[in-house]
Amino acid sequence: MNHKQFMRNDQFNFIKRQVQQLVNGHGTVNDERVIGALESLSIERVVDLFTDITDEHKEMLNKIVEIVDKEEAEQFLLELESYVIPFSKPSEQKLKKLFPKVKKLKLPSEGLDYHKMSFLSFDDIGTKKRYIIAPTPKGMIGLSGTYEETNIKQICAICNRLTNVCMFMTKTKGDGIGTYTKKGNYICRDITDCNHHLVTLDKLVEFVENVK
Template sequence: MQFMTVEQYQLVKKQAKKILNTYTTTKDQKVIQAIQALVQEKIDEKLTFTEISQQLQLQPIFNIETKEQLHYFLNDIKPYVIPFQAPTANELKKLFPKEKKLKLPNLDSYDWKETSYLSWFDAGTNRKYIVYREEGTLKGVRGVFSHSEKVGICTVCNQHAKVGMLLVAKKGTDLGTYTKKGNYLCQDSKACNEALSDLSKFEDFVENLT
């Protein structure tokens, strides 16, 4: 039975890497136990278990001492992840009806168990598209995306990465006027999704733009 959202899975993945890093940098049992306790606290804060078997699936996290064990652990728990409900090409076209020549991404290339939101960039128009689900309803936002060679902090996943400014134009209160809103977002949407373990940051991001 699937019991983890994608963002919860990403959080567990981060905590598993923290355990591995602890084992590889110290032999002090008190330090190891303290990190294990912090990891348990983070998991309990983010996940709600309905069955004891769900908790047992995550127990091996506390004994990850090698990269191989980390790899096996993540593979073992991935079947319990609830994937992002993949949209169809027609659904995407309906989201952006004004785009007569909408260039769609290859939907078959996505790992939906690693995806909290769908995003792609059209180099021909310099537009970046963001698609997400809000209470089950598919929603989308698009804007002009300016690339930068500088490393900054992504507003969505909060990691240091190559970011760009996404500017979204909205109709103003007066006829014929527009307002622009923008924020910094990872250029690499796949990496952004993998680093996104708190969906509220993404929700704040799209709310600010829309």
């Protein structure tokens, strides 16, 4: 991580959403007072995402109020992307540590964009297993379960939006010896898309705790 990277992927997605709302506002509202209020609210929400940021970063974020059209929005977001902290790519050793019980662990495919990730997920199509690595207050956690394709739209337990989902089933040890508890959660079928729509880590942390 270099010194200028200070925001997570979900925070970038949140800012992106604010930018889109501003562009929409400029395109549909003629009242300057309404636009002014929209800009004030946007910058307040964006700055509130960060507990301590440098003046340089604050200045960068303040440019959001100068955005009027789609072109300016794209330029701003392009510049902002270089401030995103990429998800830490796990080594093979780290993966084995996170999933100690998996004998033949399929590794994530090459060429994944770790800059646009809040969590890492990869599937083993042969065994219909899905592996998820997610940050929690206690550090990185590895979850594994089976996934079943569905033809329905439901609310994803991770990004909290109505989308095409799969059923992610996990098995955890029960209270009695040899007993297991099965849990099912609807999560995005397309995990890249899920990462692109995550605007807070709250639901992700909740999902991990629920599965664990």
